[in-house]
Amino acid sequence: MNFLASKAQLRASFLRWSLFLVPLIVLLGFLSGRFGSPDTVWFDSLTKPSIFPPTAAFGIVWGILFAMIGFAVALVASAWGAFGRPLALVVFAVHFPITLAWTPVFFGAQNMQGGLIVIGAAIVTLLVVIAAFWRVRRSAGLLLVPYLGWLCFAGALNYMFIVENPDGGLTGDSGAAVEVVL
Template sequence: MSSRRVLDRADWDDRLDGPLGAVALVLVVNAVGAAPALLAGPDTAWFAALEKPGIYPPSATFAVVWTTLFTLQGVAVWLVVRGAVGRERRLALGVFAAQFLVNVAWTPAFFGLQSIPLALVVAGLLVPLVAAAAYRFWLIDRRAGALLVPYLAWAGFAVLLTYRFLVVN
């Protein structure tokens, strides 16, 4: 007979509580966030042929910014997991998951489907969802909410950049 037992919720909470939990969540958020770029990205003839808006940053900027933002999000999730239990945590993490799903939908919309209008809709949905996630996180741990502010700013920039792509193309 095996001495292993099924982990309950408290066991998972304990495993995520320490620094290894922070590292694990940062890695998961980065991996899931970067996954859509493996399927579709800027290395296509379609994107190369697009007129780039004047506000388009150097291409290397995106990897640095997204890695930083995903890392901040992972730490924010860790703070929320450590800082709350019950309904408030479920609500905060649910809003976070919703915005994250919208976030990862932008790359397939823009690069995969090559639909700038659809990508603009996705980006437009992302901003209020990130704001809601930051607010829900703030209620649990102000540091967690603050860690999402740079992401909110970048999401706003993404709306503007996507709009400018639509205008010039």
Template sequence: MSELSKSGDSGIWKKALLTVPAIVIAGSLMGYLSNSGFGNAWYDPLQKPSFQPPGWAFGAVWTTLYTMMGIALATILNEPRSKHRSTGLVLFFIQLGLNFLWSPVFFGAGAIDWAFLIILAMNVLVTMTIIAFWKVRPLAGALLIPYLAWLCLATVLNHETGRLNPGADRAPLGLTGA
């Protein structure tokens, strides 16, 4: 049986009609409410890492990643209940909560070090989620790999923004810049 024809896959798309918009809208709303990205009076004057993608890329990438996350979630929700499914869902929702928290902490509060701790935790949790999802349905785990790759870049950007802008952190912990 092929990966695409397991366990009544038509149910995935019905579930995705709920999970994809919910995640895309919630993620976009968090970014909007925290004034994330360019146009933010605190963030705009900061020195950016030379390898930072252009501003327009962030909206396009996050919309794509949130869509893939929603499909991965729908895929797992479509599978029978199991220990791995339950573990994967718990991990998914914890990392998603941290994802939604990151923009208000970084852009809203200007807390670069706290945001760095959050994104480090996200990297660990997304890795664990990929493993848990993979055990239930490899496709669902694979859909999260681009997200992890983007998080790795975002982690370096977060750190480098702190390093390049000593004194800019409104709640410094001494992790990225003093």
């Protein structure tokens, strides 16, 4: 039997998905941050690029972006029967761990080049996610545009850290990193 859901049913579905996905996305972002931190001797010793914002800005921006990401995914997840919905959710499930991997690679492993590769992959896969979400719910795709902008800024910032610190933050004659936190 085929039938269309009422507007009230669609809103209720979106609300349920939002109540699950927004906290989940925020929690995953928080947990990713536990695997690396800018509060290390290594990061403090790096020359900061001129475009480096105050450290507190990162937590605020990521908190807002993770909530927006959660709502975007909820819009797609609640679009039962929409063409492309399963593919959009799978593409997001592939993309999001890549984004979450940046903090452990850059801060945890203290690998700026690896971080740049990860963020490049995150940007490319996010473009695919935005296209897939756009086909399901245009508003879901639009909610991800600020996230794309921030990833591009973060990629530029990561690149600038490499330029400003060609030794990777290495010091002394031994070539060993100042501090390695795993």
